[in-house]
Amino acid sequence: MEDDATILSTGHVTSSESVDVPSDFENLASSNSQNSASNPANPDIQEEVFVSADDQYVSDSALSLPGPSSDDDISFRQRKLTMLMTEEDESELSSSWKEKKSHIFVLTEAGKPVYSRHGCEDKLSSLMGVMVAIVSCVHDRNDTIRSIVAGNRKFVFLIKLPLVLVAVSSALETIHQIEIHLHYVYNTIISVVSLSQLNRIYSTQKNYDLRRLLTGTDKFLDHLCNSMDQDPQYLLRAVKCLPLAGHMRDFVGQSLQQSKTDDLAFAVLVSSGQVVSICRLKEHNLDTTDLQVLLNLVNASATSFHAGESWLPICLAQFNPSGFLHAHISFLDEKLQTCLIFLSADRDAFFTLCECKKKVVAKLNKHKCLEAIHLAYSKADYTVSKVGIPELWHFLYKTNNISQFTCPEFSVPYHNEKQRQRLFGLYQEMHGKIHNPAAPLKLHYSVSDEETLLAWVASGFELYATFSPLVTKNQAISAVDRLLRWIKHREDELFMMRTLTF
Amino acid sequence: MGIDNNRVDCKVVLLGKEYGGKTSLLERFLHEQFNEASPYQSTIGAAFGAKRVAVNDKFVILGIWDTAGSERYQAMSRLYYRDAKAAIVCYDVTEQTSFQRARFWIDELLQNEENCKVYLAGTKIDLVQSHTKPRSVDLHDVCDYGEAIKAAVLETSSKTGENVNDLFLKIAFDFTKDPYNFEKLEDAICDASVVNVSKADNNRRNCCHR
Ligand SMILES: Nc1nc2c(ncn2[C@@H]2O[C@H](COP(=O)(O)OP(=O)(O)O)[C@@H](O)[C@H]2O)c(=O)[nH]1
Ligand SMILES: [Mg+2]
Numbered sequence: 001m002e003d004d005a006t007i008l009s010t011g012h013v014t015s016s017e018s019v020d021v022p023s024d025f026e027n028l029a030s031s032n033s034q035n036s037a038s039n040p041a042n043p044d045i046q047e048e049v050f051v052s053a054d055d056q057y058v059s060d061s062a063l064s065l066p067g068p069s070s071d072d073d074i075s076f077r078q079r080k081l082t083m084l085m086t087e088e089d090e091s092e093l094s095s096s097w098k099e100k101k102s103h104i105f106v107l108t109e110a111g112k113p114v115y116s117r118h119g120c121e122d123k124l125s126s127l128m129g130v131m132v133a134i135v136s137c138v139h140d141r142n143d144t145i146r147s148i149v150a151g152n153r154k155f156v157f158l159i160k161l162p163l164v165l166v167a168v169s170s171a172l173e174t175i176h177q178i179e180i181h182l183h184y185v186y187n188t189i190i191s192v193v194s195l196s197q198l199n200r201i202y203s204t205q206k207n208y209d210l211r212r213l214l215t216g217t218d219k220f221l222d223h224l225c226n227s228m229d230q231d232p233q234y235l236l237r238a239v240k241c242l243p244l245a246g247h248m249r250d251f252v253g254q255s256l257q258q259s260k261t262d263d264l265a266f267a268v269l270v271s272s273g274q275v276v277s278i279c280r281l282k283e284h285n286l287d288t289t290d291l292q293v294l295l296n297l298v299n300a301s302a303t304s305f306h307a308g309e310s311w312l313p314i315c316l317a318q319f320n321p322s323g324f325l326h327a328h329i330s331f332l333d334e335k336l337q338t339c340l341i342f343l344s345a346d347r348d349a350f351f352t353l354c355e356c357k358k359k360v361v362a363k364l365n366k367h368k369c370l371e372a373i374h375l376a377y378s379k380a381d382y383t384v385s386k387v388g389i390p391e392l393w394h395f396l397y398k399t400n401n402i403s404q405f406t407c408p409e410f411s412v413p414y415h416n417e418k419q420r421q422r423l424f425g426l427y428q429e430m431h432g433k434i435h436n437p438a439a440p441l442k443l444h445y446s447v448s449d450e451e452t453l454l455a456w457v458a459s460g461f462e463l464y465a466t467f468s469p470l471v472t473k474n475q476a477i478s479a480v481d482r483l484l485r486w487i488k489h490r491e492d493e494l495f496m497m498r499t500l501t502f
Numbered sequence: 503m504g505i506d507n508n509r510v511d512c513k514v515v516l517l518g519k520e521y522g523g524k525t526s527l528l529e530r531f532l533h534e535q536f537n538e539a540s541p542y543q544s545t546i547g548a549a550f551g552a553k554r555v556a557v558n559d560k561f562v563i564l565g566i567w568d569t570a571g572s573e574r575y576q577a578m579s580r581l582y583y584r585d586a587k588a589a590i591v592c593y594d595v596t597e598q599t600s601f602q603r604a605r606f607w608i609d610e611l612l613q614n615e616e617n618c619k620v621y622l623a624g625t626k627i628d629l630v631q632s633h634t635k636p637r638s639v640d641l642h643d644v645c646d647y648g649e650a651i652k653a654a655v656l657e658t659s660s661k662t663g664e665n666v667n668d669l670f671l672k673i674a675f676d677f678t679k680d681p682y683n684f685e686k687l688e689d690a691i692c693d694a695s696v697v698n699v700s701k702a703d704n705n706r707r708n709c710c711h712r
Contacts, residue, residue, distance in 0.1 A: 215520070216544035216570065301546055308532065308568070312547020313578065327547070347581065350550065 077134045081127070082150040085168055103168040104185055104225055107132060108202070109161055114189070114210045115218065117225045131166050135159060147175045158182035162202035163189070163210075172425045174432035177235065181228050184292070187317045188224055191293050192217050194315035196322035223300035230424055235431055236398045236462070238405040239291055242274040244376045246492030248369060252277040253500040255363035259356035260502040263346035265325060267360070271338045271373050273299045275496060282501040287318035288403040298329065298339055309357070311350050314343070328353040332361060338373055381409035387486050389479045393451060395465040396427060397487055399495060406487070406494045427464050430455040445473070452476060512677045514566045514670075515583045515618075517611065518592035519603040520544060523625030526660035527592065528568045531670050536661050545570045548582055555674040562674040583611055587683070588619045588673045593644075595624040595657060596635040601644065608651060619676060620653035623669060628659035 085103075105124070106114040111132040116124055135157060138145040148155040156178040158165040165182040173181075190198070193213050201208050228234045244252075256267040256279035266286050269276040273295060280286055293316065313324035328342040328350060340360065342353045364370055384394055386408070394414060398405040414423045434441040434455050444455040452467040454476055465483065467476055491497060516524040525545050529535050532551045549568045554561055567582040569575060583589060589611050593604040608620055622644060629635040641657065648655040654672060658665040677683050 216546055219544075297546075301543060308528070308549045308551030310547055310549045354550075 077130055077137060078148050078150065078155075081130045081134065081148070081155065082153065085127075085153065101169065101171045102173075102225075102229065103166075104181070105131065105166045105168075106185065106189065107164050107166070108206075108208070108210060109164060110206050112207065112209055114163065114214065115185075115221055117222070131157075132164065135164055146179075149175075154178060156182065158186060160186055162198065162206075171229075172429050172432075174428075174436070176435065176437055177428060177432055180237070181225075181234065184224060184228065184234060184289070185221060187289055187293050188220055188296065189214070189217075190317045190321060191297065191315050192220075194322060194324055195317065220297050220300045224296050227296065230421070232396050232405060232407060232424070232427065233292060235428060236396065236405050237288060237292075238398045238403040239288060239295070240274050240406065241404055241494065241496045242271050242276050242373065242376055243382070243406075243490075243493050244276060244372065246497070248367075248372045248376075249277055249492075249496060250498070251367040252364065252369050252373075253279055253498070255360050255367070255369060257500050257502060258359040258363050259342060259353070261344075261349070261352055261356055263349060264342060264344045264353070264356070264502065265319075266341075266343040267356075268294070268341040268343075269338065270295060270298060270341065271377055276338075276373060277496060277499075279500045279502060284319065287316070290316035290318045293317075294327070294341065294343075298341065309350075309354060313347070316343075326350075328357070330357060332364075332370060333374075337377065338370060383411045384408040385411070387483055389482055391468045391471045391475060392479050392483060393466045393468060394423060395463065395483060397464075397483075398462040400460055400462065402495065402497070404495045423466065426451075426453060426466070430464055445476075454480065456480070511563045512565065512588065512674065512683070513586045514564050514588045514590065514673060515579075515586040516566065516568045516590050516592060517579070517583070517604075517607040519594075519600045520570070522592040522594050522597075522600045522603075523660060524568055524590075524592050525549070527590070527623065527625060527658065527666060527669075528566055530660040530663055530666045531566075534663070536663075538661065547575065548578070553670075555671060557671070557674050557678045560678055562677055564670060564674060580614060583615055583618065586615060586618050587677055588621060589615075590621045590623050590669065590673075591653075592623045592625050593639060594626050595637055595639050596626055596629050598638045601639045605647070608653070612651070619673075620651060621669060621673060622648050622653050622655045624655070624657040626659060626661070627657040627664060628661045631659075 100118045102117070104115070104117040105128060106116075107128045108114060109132070111125075111129050113124060113128055134148075135145055144159055145157045147157065152170050154167075154169050154173075154175055156167045156169070156175050158167075158179060163186065165186055167178045167182055169178055193210070197213075198210075201210075201213075233239055252269055256269060256277055259267045259279070265281050265284055267279045268286070268291075269278075275291070275295075278286060278291075294314065297314070308330075310327075310329040312327050312329070314327050315321065315324050319325065323345075324347075325343045325345060326347050326349065328340075328344065330340050332338045332340055340357060342356065344353060346352075384392055394408060394410065396405060396407045410420050410423070414420050430444055430446075430453055434444050434457055440457075441455075442457050444453075446453050447469060449469060452469050452471050454463075454465045454467070456463045456465075461484075463480065463484070465476070465480060467479065471479070487494065516528060518524055521542065521544075525543075526536060528549070528551055529537065532553055545568060547570060550565065551568070552563055552565045554563050556562075567586075569579050569582055589608075591604045591607050591611075593601040604622065611618060611620070624639065624641070624644065626635075630637045641655075644655050647653075656665050656669050656672075658669060660666060
């Protein structure tokens with residue numbers, strides 16, 4: 001992950017209402033994107049440009065050295081971009097498309113579409129052309145574009161040449177949070193093609209259509225994007241474990257240990273998308289991001305693994321961005337709930353791992369682990385009432401050293417989709433405030449008509465708690481105290497405190 | 503499944519265009535299921551399934567690889583058809599391009615594994631029978647082509663199950679007929695989940711006798 005401190009300052013774009021169109025714009029835009037030349041919407045945009053006074057862009061450095069392209073260049077393209085995202089009469093983009101709160105685009109340096117969260121990439125060529133033009137304009141000034149804020153819209157760029165990732169969001173997320181989303185998208189793409197393969201292809205074929213290699217991968221990316229909008233695991237960068245009695249989890253770990261073979265790096269047991277236990281090589285940790293990418297892949301395609309035992313290459317960017325691990329994936333039950341995953345460095349290990357699976361299953365059965373997991377699953381989601389603090393409505397708790405989190409299910413008043421989304425937005429906002437790279441906070445307390453919110457970052461954990469709006473500060477503080485004790489007491493059940501090694 | 507994967511006798515690989523019906527064919531054979539309700543799930547990577555089949559008094563374990571058929575895994579598919587005894591190359595009888603693609607796979611396969619026996623499986627024949635979709639691959643064209651490359655041709659439906667067992671039984675039967683394979687076969691104990699076939703059954707519904 002890039003260092004937050006590299007966001008230096010903001011370079012304000014001239015916000016005069018009259019837009020000077022640089023004479024070379026047409027050339028530049030068309031040389032950067034072959035597609036946009038064929039789009040009739042391009043030529044007569046000047047009159048319709050709407051400039052908001054607080055449009056601004058942030059780049060790696062805010063140097064205002066006179067470069068090959070002027071500020072006007074960038075501001076012009078930025079307005080064009082805003083307009084493409086908002087104007088009604090522009091191209092084929094439907095109004096429902098424009099109403100989507102959060103867009104994610106992936107394109108190549110040459111402006112070729114790779115992925116778009118909403119709508120077909122092919123229809124978005126003019127939009128992508130402008131994006132590439134902005135990136136290259138800023139690049140010409142030996143700078144890297146990071147974000148643009150235009151009205152209530154944020155355009156966030158992640159440049160990972162040969163790929164360019166762009167998010168456009170009108171939600172409450174901070175730029176920093178959106179960047180993290182883009183990193184997840186990037187890592188998911190890398191998991192399919194690997195960094196070295198990507199670089200190899202684009203070093204010789206600048207115009208390669210990456211979608212050829214990504215067929216069938218859209219479902220991973222779609223699933224990821226939808227989850228990022230509602231699942232705290234991406235906000236917190238932590239995984240959720242299936243709550244399970246500590247001794248039972250240890251049995252599962254010991255069972256996984258049975259799979260020890262040459263070149264086996266990790267064995268993971270997952271139930272309904274939640275980690276049950278992990279066993280790993282002594283020398284290697286399974287990075288949280290890698291684990292999340294892996295879990296997303298399994299969750300997004302559970303039913304396609306039904307037919308038997310699956311075998312597929314996967315590149316885990318934190319583990320090794322230039323090589324593939326080979327995943328043996330199988331479900332241990334008919335309901336496709338409990339999934340066993342082996343990750344091996346040996347691409348010929350499939351049948352060896354089939355044998356390992358049998359050993360693991362035998363041991364799991366001996367300790368009746370699968371029954372215990374099913375039982376645990378049926379009561380996995382606890383309600384906040386279990387904590388026994390009436391004024392506490394919901395919370396997220398993350399243990400920092402092991403990157404795991406726990407939270408109760410959403411209950412009254414967050415029982416419907418709208419309320420759930422609102423609460424998630426509040427968590428995002430609080431998280432954004434306390435993790436503001438410019439001014440991080442330790443504690444944040446806010447009261448509204450609807451609820452009282454508290455966020456607290458301590459040395460070992462992060463807590464986000466939601467209370468009734470009537471709670472007093474002292475009540476909230478003592479409630480947090482009780483909550484922390486409640487969690488501590490159940491630590492062994494809520495978290496995977498020990499990972500075994502082979 | 504209770505099958506000892508180390509003793510896979512006959513390695514079979516499913517090849518063909520995405521959406522051609524490979525996974526459904528395997529699912530029908532292994533689990534006697536067809537899942538029409540759930541939306542299409544493209545196979546990622548490859549999946550393996552094994553089933554024991556009785557041929558006369560012998561047992562053959564068919565170990566079947568279902569591949570994704572997308573470009574990303576093209577290099578990998580070599581891994582799957584290496585040493586394969588049989589390849590089921592699927593094409594959708596209602597889709598002409600899938601048959602062209604099947605020819606591509608066969609060329610590719612035979613370049614690398616010249617001894618692998620090829621079975622051309624036309625899929626989704628129920629769609630033609632029920633007039634849901636028109637046929638766009640002519641059976642006689644396929645048979646002519648099959649004859650040229652010494653491949654058996656069967657039209658199947660994973661939905662109704664038509665010809666699916668016959669296809670796999672034929673593979674097992676042909677396998678036992680090859681004397682080289684025969685040495686390696688071991689007598690096995692009768693198993694309830696086994697499909698039985700007698701010599702008389704074989705070839706019964708094969709459209710192109712050779
Ligand atoms: N009606 C009918 N549909 C089928 C048949 N076989 C497959 N399909 C459908 O065709 C689509 C692709 O099948 P699938 O087996 O996943 O193809 P694969 O990509 O080659 O593995 C799925 O929607 C199946 O439901 C069949 O025999 N009859
Ligand atoms: Mg398939």
